[in-house]
Amino acid sequence: xTFFGWFPQRWKSSVDxxxxxxxxxxxxxxxxxxxxxxxxQVPKMKSTHLRSLMQDQARNDSMFVQSGQMVLDYCRQxxxxxxxxxxxxxxxxxxxxxxxxxxxxxxxxxxxxxxAVLHPALRAPRSASIALxxxxxxxEVWKVLDAMKGFSDKVRSGEWxxxxxxxxxxxxxxxxxxxxxxxxxxxxxxxxxxxxAAAAQGRKLRFLANVDPIDVQRALEGLNAETTLVVIxxxxxxxxxxxxxxxxxxxxxxxxxxxADCVAKHVVACSTALxxxxxxxxxxxxxxxxxxxxxxxxxxxSAVGVLALSLQYGFGIVNQFLEGGHAMDQHFQKAPAKENxxxxxxxxxxxxxxxMGHEGVAILPYCQALVRFVPHIQQLDMESNxxxxxxxxxEVPVGTGAINFGEPGTNGQHSFYQLMHQGRVIPSHFIxxxxxQNPVELPGExxxxxxxxxxxxxxxxxxxxxxxxxxxxxxxxxPEKLIAHKTFPGDRPSLSLLLPxxxxxxxxxxxxxxxHRTAVQGWLWDINSFDQWGVELGKVLAKEVRGYLxxxxxxxxxxxxxxxxxxxxxxxxxx
Ligand code: F6P
Numbered sequence: 001x002t003f004f005g006w007f008p009q010r011w012k013s014s015v016d017x018x019x020x021x022x023x024x025x026x027x028x029x030x031x032x033x034x035x036x037x038x039x040x041q042v043p044k045m046k047s048t049h050l051r052s053l054m055q056d057q058a059r060n061d062s063m064f065v066q067s068g069q070m071v072l073d074y075c076r077q078x079x080x081x082x083x084x085x086x087x088x089x090x091x092x093x094x095x096x097x098x099x100x101x102x103x104x105x106x107x108x109x110x111x112x113x114x115x116a117v118l119h120p121a122l123r124a125p126r127s128a129s130i131a132l133x134x135x136x137x138x139x140e141v142w143k144v145l146d147a148m149k150g151f152s153d154k155v156r157s158g159e160w161x162x163x164x165x166x167x168x169x170x171x172x173x174x175x176x177x178x179x180x181x182x183x184x185x186x187x188x189x190x191x192x193x194x195x196x197a198a199a200a201q202g203r204k205l206r207f208l209a210n211v212d213p214i215d216v217q218r219a220l221e222g223l224n225a226e227t228t229l230v231v232i233x234x235x236x237x238x239x240x241x242x243x244x245x246x247x248x249x250x251x252x253x254x255x256x257x258x259x260a261d262c263v264a265k266h267v268v269a270c271s272t273a274l275x276x277x278x279x280x281x282x283x284x285x286x287x288x289x290x291x292x293x294x295x296x297x298x299x300x301x302s303a304v305g306v307l308a309l310s311l312q313y314g315f316g317i318v319n320q321f322l323e324g325g326h327a328m329d330q331h332f333q334k335a336p337a338k339e340n341x342x343x344x345x346x347x348x349x350x351x352x353x354x355x356m357g358h359e360g361v362a363i364l365p366y367c368q369a370l371v372r373f374v375p376h377i378q379q380l381d382m383e384s385n386x387x388x389x390x391x392x393x394x395e396v397p398v399g400t401g402a403i404n405f406g407e408p409g410t411n412g413q414h415s416f417y418q419l420m421h422q423g424r425v426i427p428s429h430f431i432x433x434x435x436x437q438n439p440v441e442l443p444g445e446x447x448x449x450x451x452x453x454x455x456x457x458x459x460x461x462x463x464x465x466x467x468x469x470x471x472x473x474x475x476x477x478x479p480e481k482l483i484a485h486k487t488f489p490g491d492r493p494s495l496s497l498l499l500p501x502x503x504x505x506x507x508x509x510x511x512x513x514x515x516h517r518t519a520v521q522g523w524l525w526d527i528n529s530f531d532q533w534g535v536e537l538g539k540v541l542a543k544e545v546r547g548y549l550x551x552x553x554x555x556x557x558x559x560x561x562x563x564x565x566x567x568x569x570x571x572x573x574x575x
Contacts, residue, residue, distance in 0.1 A: 022095060023093075023099060023526075024094070024095065025392075026390055026396070026525070029090070032093075034090055035090070035398065038087065038090060038351075039355055041079075041086060041355070042356060045079065045083060045356070046356070049490065049491050050076060050490060050491050050493070051465075051467075051490065053075075053078070053080060054466075059075065063075040063079075063084075065341065067331055067341055069500045070341065070497070070498070071496075072344065072345070072495065073498070074496075076494045076496070077351075077494075078352075078493045079348070079351065087347040088337050088338070090524065091343060091524065094524045096343065096520060099519075100333065103118075103120075103519065104120060104130070105131075106118055106131055106293070110295070110528060110531060113530070115292050115293055116293040117293065118130065118294070119294055119298035119301055119302075119515070120329045121138060121293075122294065122301035122302050123325035123508070124141070126138065137291070147288060148288055148307045149315040151268070151288075151307070152311045153315070155168050155229060161265070162229075163257050163259070163266060164226045166226045167227065169202055169227045170227055171206070171229045171230075171308060172206045172207075172223070172228060172249060173205065173208070173231045173233055174208045175207075175209065175242055175270075177239075177379060178296025178297040178379065179234050179235060179239070179299065179304050181297075181379050182297070182376050182380075183207070183300055183305045183308050184207050184375075184376075185373050185375070185511075186507060187205055187207075187309060187372075188372045189370055189372070189502060190309075191369070192368075193369070193504070199313045203311070206220075208220075209241070211241035211244055211245060213248075216249070220252060225262075229267075229268065229311070230268070231269070231270065231307060232267065232277075232280075233304050234269075234270075235294070235299065237271045237273040237276035237277055237280070240539070246280065250267065250280075250281075263281050264283050264286070267281075267282055268286040270302070271287060271289065271290075271303075272289060272291060288307050289303065290302035290303050297380045298380075301321075301322060301325055305318075306318050317504050318504070320503070321505070321507055321508040324512070325508040325509070327505075328342075329512060332513075332516045342514075342515075342516030343516075343520055345495065345517045346516070346517045346524065349361060350521050350524045352493060353399055353401075353402045354398040354400065354525070358402070358425055358427050358493075359402060360402055360405065360424075361405075361426065362405060362429070363404055363405070363428075363431070364408070364409050364460075365406070365408050365409070366408065366453055366454060366457040367437075368408050369437055370408055373510075374404070374405065377404055378404045378405065380514060380515060381401075381518045382401060382404055383532050383534075383535070384519075384530065384532075385400060385401040385402075385522050385529055386400075386534060387401060387522075387525075387527040387528065388400070389527065390525070390527060391526055391527070391528055396525050398525070400521075400525045406429075409430075409457060413460065421464065421488055422487075427492075427494065427495075428461070428493075428494040428495075430457055431496075432497070434500050434501065436449070436450035436501075437501065437502050437503070461496055463488065464494055465490055467492075468487060468488040468490070470483050470484075497513075544561065549570075
C-alpha cells in the first residue's frame with residue numbers, strides 16, 4: 001500500500017545529480033546575505049503574535065499540506081509567506097536537491113568516513129536499481145532479506161529447533177544505540193497493532209542494551225534457555241557494551257544448556273564484521289550481513305531490525321514497514337518543495353533553532369504505541385546533527401542541533417507541558433492518528449476513548465499558540481491576585497502531523513520522514529550528519545578507567561593519569 005504510488009520506480013542516477021545547481025557553500029550563502037536576510041525576518045516574527053498570524057486564512061491554508069493520507073499543518077509556526085519563501089530559497093541555495101540526489105545516487109556524501117549513505121536502498125522494491133560504484137546493491141539487499149525471511153519462518157514454525165530439541169519461542173536482542181533503539185521503537189509500536197499482535201501470539205522479544213548488569217537480569221528474567229534465541233546486533237562487533245553483554249548471555253546459555261555446542265542453535269548475529277562474528281563462535285550461516293553504507297541510526301531497515309522484527313511479527317508485516325519507508329523516499333525525492341513534508345519540517349526546525357534561537361524541540365506523539373519513538377529520534381537527530389563544524393572543518397556560524405525530547409500525549413501534559421505553556425518557548429511536533437490501533441467506546445461516554453485522546457491532540461497546539469490573556473481571565477471572573485499566575489502568553493510554535501493509523505506501513509512512512517528531516521537540517525547547516533566522532537572521546541577515557549579498575553581490584557594501580565577530583569571519586573568507589 002503506497003500513497004505515492006504514481007511515482008515511477010526509478011532512482012536518480014548521477015546524470016540527474018548534474019541537473020541540480022551546485023550547493024552554494026555556507027560561508028558564501030552568509031556573505032551573499034541569504035542568512036542575514038532570513039534573520040531579518042526574526043524581529044517581525046518575534047513581534048507578531050500567533051493570534052495575529054493565524055487570522056490570515058489564506059496563510060493558514062497554504063500551510064496545510066496534504067500528501068496522500070498524511071497531513072502536515074504548520075500554520076502555528078512563527079512564519080509568514082515571506083519567511084517561507086526565503087526558507088525555500090535557502091534550501092535551493094544550500095543545494096538540498098543536489099545533495100539529496102547525491103545521497104540516492106550512492107555518492108560518498110559521508111566524506112569524513114568515505115562512505116555512501118544508502119539506507120533508502122534497504123527499503124527499495126526488488127525491481128529497483130541503485131548503483132554504488134557501478135554495482136546495483138538491491139539484489140544484495142534482497143538476498144539478505146530473503147535469508148532473514150527463510151530463517152524467521154523456520155524459527156516461527158518450530159522447524160528450527162534449539163539444542164534440546166525445543167522450538168525457540170523467545171528472542172533476546174543484544175545491541176545498543178542504532179543497533180537497538182529503532183528495533184525497540186518498531187517492536188513497541190506494533191505490539192498492540194491487531195495484525196502484528198496476532199502474528200506474535202506465543203512469542204516474546206526482549207532487549208539487552210545497557211552494560212549495567214541490571215539490564216541482563218531484566219532481559220533474561222523468566223526466560224528458559226532451551227526456548228531462547230539470542231540475536232547479537234552490532235555493525236562493528238566491537239562495541240564494548242554489546243560484546244560484554246553477548247559474552248554474559250552466551251555464558252548463561254552454556255551454563256543452562258550444559259554445553260558450548262548450544263551456541264550454533266541459539267546464537268545468531270546481524271553485523272558487517274563477519275570475521276569477528278566467526279571469532280565469537282557464530283556459524284557463518286547464521287550471520288545476517290549489511291554494509292558500511294548503512295549508518296547505525298539508519299539501520300533498522302537492515303538486518304539490524306528486520307531479523308528480530310520478523311522473528312516476532314513475521315516477515316510479511318516487516319515488509320509493510322519497508323514499503324512505507326520506500327513510499328516516503330519517493331515522496332521526498334519527487335514532491336515539489338512546497339508539498340515536501342521532510343523538507344518543510346527540516347526548514348522549520350532550522351528556522352526555530354538557528355534563527356529564532358529555540359534550542360529544543362518537543363516531539364509529542366498522541367499514541368501510546370509510539371512510546372519508544374522519541375528515544376529513537378533523539379539518537380537519529382542528535383547523533384546526526386550534534387555537530388559544530390561544516391564539511392570543510394570551519395565552525396558553523398549559527399546554532400545547530402536542537403535538543404529533541406518528548407513523551408506520548410496525554411502523559412506529557414501532566415509533566416513538562418507546564419514549562420511549555422508558561423515557561424520556555426519550545427517548538428513542538430504533535431503527531432496523531434485518525435484511528436486507534438485498539439478502539440474503545442464506552443456506553444454513556446460522550447466520545448470514544450480515541451476521540452478523548454485526540455481532543456487533546458487538537459487542543460494543545462491551539463492553547464500553545466493562542467494562550468490566554470489577562471483580559472480573558474478577568475472576563476471569566478478570575479480573582480485579580482491570580483491573573484498573573486493564570487495568564488498564558490501563547491505564541492508558542494508547533495506543527496501537527498496527522499496519519500491514518502499506527503500500523504507497519506505508516507510507521508515506515510513516519511520514520512523515513514524523520515530520517516529525511518534530519519538530513520535536510522544537516523544539508524542546510526553544511527555539516528556531516530552521517531558520522532559520529534563525538535561519541536569517541538568518552539569511549540577512550542572509559543578504557544583507561546577500565547584498565548585502572550582491573551589493576552586496582554587485583555591490588556594496586558597507578559592513578560596518576562587521572563584528574564585529582566576523578567582520583568578522589570575512584571578511591572571512594574573502590575573503598
Ligand atoms: O557509539 C555510537 C554508536 O557508534 C552508534 O552510532 C551505533 O549505532 C552504536 O554505537 C552501536 O554500534 P555497533 O552497531 O557497531 O555495535
